[in-house]
Amino acid sequence: MDPENGIHAAHTANGAHEAHAALEMQAPHGDAAAHDLEKGHSRKLKDATLSLSAQTVRVSLEWRQLNYSIVVKKGKGKAEEGKVTKRILKNLSGTVRAGTFVAIMGPTGSGKTSLLNALAGRLQRVGTLDGEILVNGKPRENTFKRITAYVMQDDVLYSSLTVQETLTTAALLRLPSKMSPQKKMERVDSIVSELGLGKARNTIIGNAFRRGVSGGERKRANIAVEMLSNPSMIFLDEPTSGLDSFQALNVMSSLGALADKGRTIISTIHQPRSSIYALFEDLLLLSEGEMIYFGPASQAVAYFDSKGLTCPQHFNPADFFMDKISLDSRDPEREKESTGRVKMLQAEWQKNLPEVTPAGADVTKGDLSKGLEDSSLGKYASSWILQFRVLLWRAFIQTSRDRLPLMIALVQSIVMSCIVGALFSTVGNDQKALQNRTGVIFFTTIFVAFNGVFQMITTFPVERAVIARERAANAYRVSAFYPAKVIAEWPLRVIATIIFVTVVYWIVGFQHDAGKFFRYLLIGIWEFTAMNGVGLLVSAIAPTPPVALALGPLVTVICMLFGGFYINLNSIPVALRWISNLSPIKWAFIGFSINELEGRSFSGCANVTESTCYSTGDKYLRYLSIEDYTVWESIGYQTIVMIGAHFLAYITLRYNRVRYQPLTAIKKKQ
Ligand SMILES: Nc1ncnc2c1ncn2[C@@H]1O[C@H](COP(=O)(O)OP(=O)(O)OP(=O)(O)O)[C@@H](O)[C@H]1O
Numbered sequence: 001m002d003p004e005n006g007i008h009a010a011h012t013a014n015g016a017h018e019a020h021a022a023l024e025m026q027a028p029h030g031d032a033a034a035h036d037l038e039k040g041h042s043r044k045l046k047d048a049t050l051s052l053s054a055q056t057v058r059v060s061l062e063w064r065q066l067n068y069s070i071v072v073k074k075g076k077g078k079a080e081e082g083k084v085t086k087r088i089l090k091n092l093s094g095t096v097r098a099g100t101f102v103a104i105m106g107p108t109g110s111g112k113t114s115l116l117n118a119l120a121g122r123l124q125r126v127g128t129l130d131g132e133i134l135v136n137g138k139p140r141e142n143t144f145k146r147i148t149a150y151v152m153q154d155d156v157l158y159s160s161l162t163v164q165e166t167l168t169t170a171a172l173l174r175l176p177s178k179m180s181p182q183k184k185m186e187r188v189d190s191i192v193s194e195l196g197l198g199k200a201r202n203t204i205i206g207n208a209f210r211r212g213v214s215g216g217e218r219k220r221a222n223i224a225v226e227m228l229s230n231p232s233m234i235f236l237d238e239p240t241s242g243l244d245s246f247q248a249l250n251v252m253s254s255l256g257a258l259a260d261k262g263r264t265i266i267s268t269i270h271q272p273r274s275s276i277y278a279l280f281e282d283l284l285l286l287s288e289g290e291m292i293y294f295g296p297a298s299q300a301v302a303y304f305d306s307k308g309l310t311c312p313q314h315f316n317p318a319d320f321f322m323d324k325i326s327l328d329s330r331d332p333e334r335e336k337e338s339t340g341r342v343k344m345l346q347a348e349w350q351k352n353l354p355e356v357t358p359a360g361a362d363v364t365k366g367d368l369s370k371g372l373e374d375s376s377l378g379k380y381a382s383s384w385i386l387q388f389r390v391l392l393w394r395a396f397i398q399t400s401r402d403r404l405p406l407m408i409a410l411v412q413s414i415v416m417s418c419i420v421g422a423l424f425s426t427v428g429n430d431q432k433a434l435q436n437r438t439g440v441i442f443f444t445t446i447f448v449a450f451n452g453v454f455q456m457i458t459t460f461p462v463e464r465a466v467i468a469r470e471r472a473a474n475a476y477r478v479s480a481f482y483p484a485k486v487i488a489e490w491p492l493r494v495i496a497t498i499i500f501v502t503v504v505y506w507i508v509g510f511q512h513d514a515g516k517f518f519r520y521l522l523i524g525i526w527e528f529t530a531m532n533g534v535g536l537l538v539s540a541i542a543p544t545p546p547v548a549l550a551l552g553p554l555v556t557v558i559c560m561l562f563g564g565f566y567i568n569l570n571s572i573p574v575a576l577r578w579i580s581n582l583s584p585i586k587w588a589f590i591g592f593s594i595n596e597l598e599g600r601s602f603s604g605c606a607n608v609t610e611s612t613c614y615s616t617g618d619k620y621l622r623y624l625s626i627e628d629y630t631v632w633e634s635i636g637y638q639t640i641v642m643i644g645a646h647f648l649a650y651i652t653l654r655y656n657r658v659r660y661q662p663l664t665a666i667k668k669k670q
Helices: 003-024 032-042 112-120 143-147 163-174 181-194 215-227 245-260 297-306 317-325 332-356 384-401 403-424 431-457 460-472 478-493 495-508 514-541 545-561 574-581 584-597 617-623 631-655
Strands: 061-074 083-096 101-105 128-135 148-151 233-236 264-268 282-287 290-296
Touching (some): 061 112, 083 112, 101 112, 101 317, 112 128, 143 148, 148 215, 163 181, 181 245, 215 233, 282 297, 282 317, 290 297, 290 332, 297 317, 384 478, 403 431, 403 478, 431 495, 431 514, 431 545, 431 584, 460 545, 478 495, 514 584, 514 631, 584 617, 584 631
Parallel strands (some): 101 264, 101 282, 233 264
Antiparallel strands (some): 282 290
């Protein structure tokens, strides 16, 4: 079957189906974002397949003498002085015409992702990139990012949102404010239709622990999010990784259809099956950072044939090329033979280069700003307040549906409060009771602290990948994201702390006074909120989730050490006292202790003269060196620590971001 006709036929059939499915779809309920969603859904799908290409400017891309190298090691001894530089991309030149579907193929480590990232402006600020990259004949500028999309290899999406909700939030955030909500929803519908996501529309994205859409649908949802801004050029890194061959064909067919509509598609791919290979218009083969072939995919077999490498009949050309351009290091003989072949192919390509990709050939000229839907826009498409509302809604939905972490915290609270209750229920009122009461108080501070930190370090580091992607696309400000996240999640996360503190307070038999109880509860809630900030700070600093999981307990234990229980606050060396002032555990311990012990009498000192006998709680507070504070002062200091922790977490999140090589300042090779 002609793959192109196949795609078109499937696409048209899908279009009708999606339109029908969209009309039947249930709109989620909730706040303003959801309201926008409902409006979008209740409308008639007048033009579900509204052509995105109508507004798309055609974009071509050229690159000349592109070199990318990184310093992998710096020598120590004199003989090794200087740097060891690894050349990842070597003198690459080429042109991608507007509206073509280009596949970048090559063995692992050949530089495919590096080239894709260099062209897309997503190469991290590691190493040196030089050469020339032109878009429609001109150097890239900031507009370039707004008319292009980049689809990462990993599908980083919120697992508990449905496909529809994922796309709706993305549309509300990324499309210009002056576009009406209805138009935004039309855009969502049209993309759902274009990418064949109709059936999956109301299914959650899912993850390894929770079944959601299929791998192919998740990949298409990922592509759909990036498609919302109606990009003229789409870069994709291994869009078929992790998919079975049928799903892979579906995804690649969808991309082929997008190219047919005038978009330029550049995608890396590992080893496509022959029906996927047939979808590519142009093929770029890389080996060891050098070009082996770049031209029509249909002529690649003939090109290899002309170099003495004949592809057997009925053999997948992609497999054949990979066999011929990979280095085989299984034994020295094979390595020598394969190295010689790759070098020959690299040299042959260099000879052909001026003829095959003449500078400026087939280059589309055109003003990129014509591809912008709102050229007056600043860095962000939507206003701060809309971003805040949408992110608040999303954070609430994600957290309330992601029940496992909440359930774990809840079960921990119930189990631990029962154990603590059983252990301390006969705590009494004698001298031993003093030790027992302060023991249970300190244990409460520790439990609440771990609860606050763990709920963040087990969820937020994973979420950071999504945030990184969204920030790279300038979807929203961190100043909108951070408060929305904290405010939306807090009511759900704090429940475990409320249960623990309440049960322990009454089972142990702390003072039967409503005012005292509510102050005690407030101290616990405040400590939890402060430790939430510490958890977010740790997660924002940690480069990976495992680092966050290691760092979180470490920081909590330090807070514990300086908490005033293991070491008397006056015994802490003066130079280190500032650390204890930063510990939410210390302020909670002080608040809890004063609230419970102040004004309370303890038996067992009638005939005792030793100063270690404490007839009143106030005496014991003096012994703990916390008699100078009041409950409200401890809450006040805790408030400062809480605000400080959240502020630092926000600042870290804001500035600890991936930095890319500049778009324009590529140095020309001398
Ligand atoms: N930041 C970096 N530090 C060190 N080496 C790097 C870095 N980035 C890329 N490389 C190296 O450059 C080479 C090309 O990497 P790249 O990811 O572009 O290859 P690839 O063809 O996409 O590989 P794969 O198919 O395995 O994803 C590899 O040897 C890789 O180890």
